[in-house]
Amino acid sequence: MSLSRKRKADLFGSVMPPEGGHEPDMEKIKQATEREGAVIAVFCSACGSAYGIKKDLAEMVLRVADIPRPGGAFGGKFFLANGCTVCSLGPPCDSVLRDIV
Ligand SMILES: [Zn+2]
Numbered sequence: 001m002s003l004s005r006k007r008k009a010d011l012f013g014s015v016m017p018p019e020g021g022h023e024p025d026m027e028k029i030k031q032a033t034e035r036e037g038a039v040i041a042v043f044c045s046a047c048g049s050a051y052g053i054k055k056d057l058a059e060m061v062l063r064v065a066d067i068p069r070p071g072g073a074f075g076g077k078f079f080l081a082n083g084c085t086v087c088s089l090g091p092p093c094d095s096v097l098r099d100i101v
Pocket of ligand 1: 044045046047048049083084085086087088
């Protein structure tokens with residue numbers, strides 16, 4: 001019998017992301033941000049992918065996730081998503097905006 005998600009959350013809740021389990025890799029995120037045309041990077045906690053996205057997709061991610069637009073540019077930020085075009089063949093979902101540290 002496997003542990004339920006609830007039980008796992010009770011056991012590991014404070015150390016594990018809600019889904020997936022990949023911790024943001026700041027080096028990958030920085031490299032992705034520097035890709036030509038990219039304004040911000042997405043890091044997917046479900047599959048561990050990091051990739052740069054263009055302005056129009058970044059604006060869409062903000063709208064879908066109901067995130068207030070950061071003042072000015074996206075510099076120094078990335079989207080932490082739980083599902084992305086790589087692993088779920090859709091746009092980044094359940095995104096939150098985080099600082100690159
Ligand atoms: Zn993914």
